[in-house]
Amino acid sequence: MNTSVPPLHPNPEDSQPILGLSGVLEALLRRPRQLWQQLGQNRSPSLMLGLLTLTLVATLLYGVVVGSFSGGTQWWAAPLKLTFGLLACGLLCLPSLYVFACLSGARVGLLDAVGLVIGLLALFSVLLMSFAPVAWIFSESTQSVAAMGALHLVFCLTAIAFGVRFLHQGLVHWGAPSNAALAVWSVLFVLVMLQMMTALRPLVGTADTLLPVEKRFFLQHWAKNLNPESEN
Amino acid sequence: MSASRPIRLEALLRGETGELQRWLSQPDLLRIAWAVTLIVAGAGLFGAVVGGWRSELQAAYSAVKLPLILLITAAGNTALNGLLAPLLGIDLKLRQSFLAVLMSFVLAAVILASLAPVLAFLVWNLPDATSPPEAQRQAFALLQVAAVGAVAIAGVAANLRLYQGLRELAGSVAPARRLLFAWLATNLLLGAQLSWIARPFFGQPDLEVVFLRDDAFRSNFFEALAYNFRQLLSL
Numbered sequence: 001m002n003t004s005v006p007p008l009h010p011n012p013e014d015s016q017p018i019l020g021l022s023g024v025l026e027a028l029l030r031r032p033r034q035l036w037q038q039l040g041q042n043r044s045p046s047l048m049l050g051l052l053t054l055t056l057v058a059t060l061l062y063g064v065v066v067g068s069f070s071g072g073t074q075w076w077a078a079p080l081k082l083t084f085g086l087l088a089c090g091l092l093c094l095p096s097l098y099v100f101a102c103l104s105g106a107r108v109g110l111l112d113a114v115g116l117v118i119g120l121l122a123l124f125s126v127l128l129m130s131f132a133p134v135a136w137i138f139s140e141s142t143q144s145v146a147a148m149g150a151l152h153l154v155f156c157l158t159a160i161a162f163g164v165r166f167l168h169q170g171l172v173h174w175g176a177p178s179n180a181a182l183a184v185w186s187v188l189f190v191l192v193m194l195q196m197m198t199a200l201r202p203l204v205g206t207a208d209t210l211l212p213v214e215k216r217f218f219l220q221h222w223a224k225n226l227n228p229e230s231e232n
Numbered sequence: 233m234s235a236s237r238p239i240r241l242e243a244l245l246r247g248e249t250g251e252l253q254r255w256l257s258q259p260d261l262l263r264i265a266w267a268v269t270l271i272v273a274g275a276g277l278f279g280a281v282v283g284g285w286r287s288e289l290q291a292a293y294s295a296v297k298l299p300l301i302l303l304i305t306a307a308g309n310t311a312l313n314g315l316l317a318p319l320l321g322i323d324l325k326l327r328q329s330f331l332a333v334l335m336s337f338v339l340a341a342v343i344l345a346s347l348a349p350v351l352a353f354l355v356w357n358l359p360d361a362t363s364p365p366e367a368q369r370q371a372f373a374l375l376q377v378a379a380v381g382a383v384a385i386a387g388v389a390a391n392l393r394l395y396q397g398l399r400e401l402a403g404s405v406a407p408a409r410r411l412l413f414a415w416l417a418t419n420l421l422l423g424a425q426l427s428w429i430a431r432p433f434f435g436q437p438d439l440e441v442v443f444l445r446d447d448a449f450r451s452n453f454f455e456a457l458a459y460n461f462r463q464l465l466s467l
Binding site: 106107184198 | 357
C-alpha cells in the first residue's frame, strides 16, 4: 500500500513524541499538527491506541450521563450503545473517507485514514464529555424525553462540527488542495451518525426491548416523536 | 515499487499529473484485466447492496447487471468515442479512448464500493420488503434516492478526474471540455438504455424478482422519461 507520508511543512516541535494519555489529549486540543504529523509519519500504534482509549473512556462517561435520565438498564445500556454506535460509524465511513480523501488530493494511505477517523472520534468524544455536566443538570430537571434528546443532539452536532474540522485541517496538512470531496463525506458521516442513534434507540428514554423492533429512518423517527398521535 | 503496480488507484483518485498519460501510454492486458476486475468488484458490491433490500436473489442479479452495464457501455462506445476524440481536437487512438473511459468507470466503481457500507447500513435500517405497503413504499423511495445520490457523487467525481486528464492531454480547456461532453452524451445514451433493458435493480416490492423483465426490450429509457414528464405535467 501507500508508503509513509512525508511532512509537508516540517516543524521540529511536531516530531517530538506524544507521551501518555494526557499528552494525546493535549496534542488533540492544542497541537493537532503534531498529531497529524506523527499519525502520518510513524503511524504509531501507541498513539492510535491512546486516541482510541480516550474515545472509549469519554464516550462511556457521557453515556452514563445519557443513561442517568431514565436509570435502570439504561445505566449500562446507554454507555455501551453509544460507544458501540460511535465505533461502528467510524468503521462504516472509513472506506469512503479513504477514497474521498484521495479524491480531495491528500496523500493518505488507508492507515492514515484510520488514524484520522480515530482522531475525529476522539475529539468528538472528549468534547461530548465536556458537555456531560450540563447534560446531567438538564436531565435532572426535566421529564421530557424529546427535550433531552434534542439537547443531546445539539451537543453531538457541535462536537461533530469540531471533529470534522479536525479532519479537514488534517487533510489540508497532508496536501489536500480542495475540501469539496470532504464536505460530501462530512454530510455522509453526520447522516450515518444520526441513523445510528435511531438504530440503537432507546438511548435516552426506555422501551420494552433493548433494541428497536421496528426499523425506521431517523427523520421518520423524529417526526413520530414530535407528533406522538400520528403513531396511532 | 508502486510504479510496477498495474493500476495506481490512489494516484488516479488524486488526479495526479501524468497518471492518465501513464495509463494511456502503457496499455497492457494485465492493466485492462485489473480495471475490469475493479469494475466488477466495485459496481457488483454496490449492486448487491442495492438489490439486497428486496431479496438475496435480487442482490445477486443486481451484482451481475450493474458491472455489465458499465463494461458494455465502455466497449459498445469504443468506436464512436475513438472517432470523436480526434474530431474534437484531442489526438487519441481508438484504444486510448477506450482506456480513458474505462479509467473513469474504474473510479466510479471504486467510489461506489466505498459508499456500499453506508448504503448497506441504510438498507439494514429500512423496513424490508415484507413490511406493510406504506412502510415498503417509503423505504423503496428512500433507497432509490440514496442510491441515485451515490451514483451521482461517483459519476461527478469520476468525470471530473477524466476531464482533468483530458485537459492535460489536450493542453487546453476547450477541446477537453468538448470531448468530455461528447463522451458523456454517448455514454449516457447507451448506458441509460442498457439500464432500462436490464431493470429491475432495486426490485419493486409488488413485482416478482426476475433477472430481466418480460418487456425488457419494449420501449426505451427516453420514451419512459418523456412519458413520466407528461404525467407530471398532466399533458
